[in-house]
Amino acid sequence: AQTVTQSQPEMSVQEAETVTLSCTYDTSENNYYLFWYKQPPSRQMILVIRQEAYKQQNATENRFSVNFQKAAKSFSLKISDSQLGDTAMYFCALNAGNNRKLIWGLGTSLAVNP
Amino acid sequence: ETGVTQTPRHLVMGMTNKKSLKCEQHLGHNAMYWYKQSAKKPLELMFVYSLEERVENNSVPSRFSPECPNSSHLFLHLHTLQPEDSALYLCASSQGITFSYEQYFGPGTRLTVT
Numbered sequence: 001a002q003t004v005t006q007s008q009p010e011m012s013v014q015e016a017e018t019v020t021l022s023c024t025y026d027t028s029e030n031n032y033y034l035f036w037y038k039q040p041p042s043r044q045m046i047l048v049i050r051q052e053a054y055k056q057q058n059a060t061e062n063r064f065s066v067n068f069q070k071a072a073k074s075f076s077l078k079i080s081d082s083q084l085g086d087t088a089m090y091f092c093a094l095n096a097g098n099n100r101k102l103i104w105g106l107g108t109s110l111a112v113n114p
Numbered sequence: 115e116t117g118v119t120q121t122p123r124h125l126v127m128g129m130t131n132k133k134s135l136k137c138e139q140h141l142g143h144n145a146m147y148w149y150k151q152s153a154k155k156p157l158e159l160m161f162v163y164s165l166e167e168r169v170e171n172n173s174v175p176s177r178f179s180p181e182c183p184n185s186s187h188l189f190l191h192l193h194t195l196q197p198e199d200s201a202l203y204l205c206a207s208s209q210g211i212t213f214s215y216e217q218y219f220g221p222g223t224r225l226t227v228t
Contacts, residue, residue, distance in 0.1 A: 004156075033214055037219075043221050044219060045204065047217075050216055091157070095213035095214075096213060101159050102157075103156075104157040105156065106155070106156055
């Protein structure tokens, strides 16, 4: 079975600081994609960053980067220079093999404080 | 309109009513999805359509009936719902259904069943 676990239901960070959200997953597939999605209070879910399992280099998108540890099945998201607009629910998701489904974590609610 | 749109944004219906949720994507994608988002639960995939053909139906009760008349439009017809069906219903689209494609989400319809 494929699973995604986000062990931090809530986190907070001061504006301009760095925060790391954790995600662990399990799959028996060799090739898969991992995603971080963000859902702000306005509710529209948007993709933050994605990582292909075969790529050793960690993905980065501006202030967002991941620490992908394939052996440990860990996929954490680092947000640098946090901004108030980063306040949102963050979901980690896995899509593996022939599965048409994204497997989702429960999410981490991040509050960026001024 | 850009991206993925959903109407209505809010819906209150009685258990004996019939209503429909509408989703439209303006991205030229070939796949569309319905998700149910409830508090404290992972996103639940309900239906997947690829090129207007239903390819996934995750044991969803028959009181939910999807319709995909073309690759840009997706409907979810609702009838005789239960209070536990109250949730946020998200529509998403992607370029294809293979696991590498990211999904683009609409803002959701907040459904309350009374």
